[in-house]
Amino acid sequence: MPKVGMEPVRRKALVDAALRVIGDQGTLAVTMSDIARRAGVSPALAHHYFGSKEQLLIETVRSLLRQLRDDTVTALNAATAPREKLSALIRVSFQASQFAPDTIAAWLAFYSEAQRSEDVRRFLVVYARRLRSNLMANLKVLCPVDDAERIAEGAAAMIDGLYIRQSLRSAPIGIEASIALTEDYVTSHLDQLHRQGRAP
Amino acid sequence: MPKVGMEPVRRKALVDAALRVIGDQGTLAVTMSDIARRAGVSPALAHHYFGSKEQLLIETVRSLLRQLRDDTVTALNAATAPREKLSALIRVSFQASQFAPDTIAAWLAFYSEAQRSEDVRRFLVVYARRLRSNLMANLKVLCPVDDAERIAEGAAAMIDGLYIRQSLRSAPIGIEASIALTEDYVTSHLDQLHRQGRAP
DNA sequence: TTTTATTGATTGATGAGTCAATCAAAAATA
DNA sequence: TATTTTTGATTGACTCATCAATCAATAAAA
Numbered sequence: 001m002p003k004v005g006m007e008p009v010r011r012k013a014l015v016d017a018a019l020r021v022i023g024d025q026g027t028l029a030v031t032m033s034d035i036a037r038r039a040g041v042s043p044a045l046a047h048h049y050f051g052s053k054e055q056l057l058i059e060t061v062r063s064l065l066r067q068l069r070d071d072t073v074t075a076l077n078a079a080t081a082p083r084e085k086l087s088a089l090i091r092v093s094f095q096a097s098q099f100a101p102d103t104i105a106a107w108l109a110f111y112s113e114a115q116r117s118e119d120v121r122r123f124l125v126v127y128a129r130r131l132r133s134n135l136m137a138n139l140k141v142l143c144p145v146d147d148a149e150r151i152a153e154g155a156a157a158m159i160d161g162l163y164i165r166q167s168l169r170s171a172p173i174g175i176e177a178s179i180a181l182t183e184d185y186v187t188s189h190l191d192q193l194h195r196q197g198r199a200p
Numbered sequence: 201m202p203k204v205g206m207e208p209v210r211r212k213a214l215v216d217a218a219l220r221v222i223g224d225q226g227t228l229a230v231t232m233s234d235i236a237r238r239a240g241v242s243p244a245l246a247h248h249y250f251g252s253k254e255q256l257l258i259e260t261v262r263s264l265l266r267q268l269r270d271d272t273v274t275a276l277n278a279a280t281a282p283r284e285k286l287s288a289l290i291r292v293s294f295q296a297s298q299f300a301p302d303t304i305a306a307w308l309a310f311y312s313e314a315q316r317s318e319d320v321r322r323f324l325v326v327y328a329r330r331l332r333s334n335l336m337a338n339l340k341v342l343c344p345v346d347d348a349e350r351i352a353e354g355a356a357a358m359i360d361g362l363y364i365r366q367s368l369r370s371a372p373i374g375i376e377a378s379i380a381l382t383e384d385y386v387t388s389h390l391d392q393l394h395r396q397g398r399a400p
Numbered sequence: 401t402t403t404t405a406t407t408g409a410t411t412g413a414t415g416a417g418t419c420a421a422t423c424a425a426a427a428a429t430a
Numbered sequence: 431t432a433t434t435t436t437t438g439a440t441t442g443a444c445t446c447a448t449c450a451a452t453c454a455a456t457a458a459a460a
Contacts, residue, residue, distance in 0.1 A: 004459060006405060026315020029229045031449060042407050047451060105315050111364060112312040115226020115305050125370040153373060154381050158354065161361025164311060170325040173353060181354050185385065188392050204425060206439060231415060242441050247417060 007049065011059075013039040014046055018060045023102025028057060028113050054117070061110050061123045064103070068127065071095060072134065082138040083190075089134050090182045093159045094175050104167045131156050142190060143199040151189050158182050207249065211259075213239040214246055218260045223302025228257060228313050254317070261310050261323045264303070268327065271295060272334065282338040283390075289334050290382045293359045294375050304367045331356050342390060343399040351389050358382050 017039035021030045032053050036043040050056040075088040097103065114121035132152050139148035162178045173181075193199035217239035221230045232253050236243040250256040275288040297303065314321035332352050339348035362378045373381075393399035 004404060010405090024315075026312050027228070029227075032451085033449075043450085044407055044452085045405080048406080051451095053450065105312075108308070108312045108315075111367060112226055112305075112308045114368060115224075115308075121368065124368055128365060128368055128370055150381065150384070153377075154358065154385065157361030157365055157381070158358045159361065160364045161357030161359065164360045164364055165328060165357055167311060168314060168321065168324055168328055170328055177353075181350065181357070184350070184389075185354065188388055189384075192388050192391075204438060210439085232417085233415075243416085244418085244441055245439080248440080251417095253416070 010039070010041065010045065011049055014041070014049065014056060015060050015063050018056055019064065019106050020102055022060070022109050023100075023105040026105045026109060028109050032056075054119075057113075058117075058119050058123075060106075061120055064106065064110075065123055065127055068092075068098065069130070071097070072130075076134070082141045085138045086135065086186055087183065089131070089138075090155070090159070090179055090186070093131070093182075094162070094178050096175070099166065099175055099178075101167075101169070104163055108164065108167050128156070131159070143193045147189075147193055147198065151186060154189070155182060155186055158185055210239070210241065210245065211249055214241070214249065214256060215260050215263050218256055219264065219306055220302055222260070222309050223300075223305040226305040226309060228309050232256075254319075257313070258317075258319050258323075260306075261320055264306065264310075265323055265327055268292075268298065269330070271297070272330075276334070282341045285338045286335065286386055287383065289331070289338075290355070290359070290379055290386070293331070293382075294362070294378050296375070299363075299366065299375055299378075301367075301369070304363055308364065308367050328356070331359070343393045347389075347393055347398065351386060354389070355382060355386055358385055 014035060018030070018035045021034050021038050022028060025034075031043075032046050033043045035056070036046045039046070046056060050059065071092050072089065075092040076085055079085040079088040092098070110120055111124060114124050135152040135155055136148055139151055142148070143151070159182060162173070162181065166172070166178075190199060214235060218230070218235045221234050221238050222228060225234075232246050233243045235256070236246045239246070246256060250259065271292050272289065275292040276285055279285040279288040292298070310320055311324060314324050335352040335355055336348055339351055342348070343351070359382060362373070362381065366372070366378075390399060
């Protein structure tokens with residue numbers, strides 16, 4: 001079986017498996033064996049490629065983040081006007097891939113882990129900053145900066161909040177409703193500023 | 201030292217210790233030893249009183265929830281008009297005790313745990329429902345039910361979202377700003393309905 | 401023959417849960 | 431009151447299981 005060039009294949013399989021297992025169990029207290037089994041290889045191989053569990057976990061957050069960034073870039077490119085870009089940002093956050101129970105559970109687990117691992121925390125901060133700055137960039141052209149800051153903060157919070165609530169699988173508000181709620185938030189605040197003559 | 205009547209004292213001390221240790225480490229992967237040490241007793245004693253780690257953890261969520269409920273009841277009683285009660289609900293959510301880093305980290309850890317433990321999940325669902333229903337009760341008298349539902353959902357999401365963002369200790373928007381943001385959300389949506397003639 | 405992929409077996413650490421023993425207060429009895 | 435018995439509080443020592451990490455061995459490719 002030893003075919004050459006397996007490394008990238010195995011790395012990806014292991015990271016994917018980690019994501020799924022973490023999603024399942026909702027915790028980072030998963031074992032290397034669990035992950036390896038799901039990936040269809042021996043635990044020893046997981047260590048061979050990643051060196052340690054910590055490292056494999058880091059790689060897993062990173063992949064989650066990369067996925068989100070790629071989706072974001074694509075969505076942003078498809079839109080032109082600032083208001084459209086805002087919608088695109090919202091939509092991406094709730095995209096099917098991000099809204100899958102496994103993915104949500106994994107994000108949550110990492111948020112919790114961030115308390116302990118400075119590395120994990122750094123990655124999540126990057127995510128938070130990126131979302132915020134993307135929102136800001138487009139809001140800024142639609143209203144004064146300080147208002148933009150508030151709206152960005154609020155929208156980001158709402159997005160995160162809808163996520164966490166989704167993880168409980170209660171009051172199961174779906175993708176479309178989540179998008180509508182966030183859109184509504186942005187629209188109504190922008191309108192309000194407009195009426196007050198503080199925005200174009 | 202064996203003084204009689206220690207049971208309630210020890211139980212409370214252990215639950216408090218669990219909360220603090222979980223807050224510290226941001227994970228439920230804490231050991232009974234950690235908790236017992238923080239409470240100043242032997243690990244064996246923790247088992248003696250709670251039977252298992254799971255049970256101690258359950259007791260800990262429960263205490264968190266009880267605290268929140270008591271605060272809510274108090275705040276709600278202090279307010280009279282519906283709009284005031286809404287403000288009270290928002291304020292309670294961000295009260296110092298709830299917004300303490302330890303407490304936030306603990307909530308997060310439990311959210312993550314909910315994926316695995318049906319018991320923990322049940323408690324968190326209770327929290328989510330309670331917040332929602334409290335908001336609804338007061339919104340209903342200020343606007344049509346279906347609008348009330350949307351606003352309640354949005355406000356609840358925003359509250360949860362501000363929490364989770366707080367846990368990262370980045371873009372650290374403080375208590376007052378969090379309250380203002382949520383208030384703003386409610387006010388502006390209520391106003392909007394009012395202008396449209398769909399609310400008194 | 402050297403390199404890459406892969407695993408079974410093993411090690412060392414850690415942690416949950418058990419248990420028997422200890423100590424002191426309270427209750428019962430003389 | 432003095433003494434014995436019972437009960438609650440508490441722990442040290444132990445067991446058993448699990449898990450991350452290591453390593454030597456095997457097998458295929460180059």
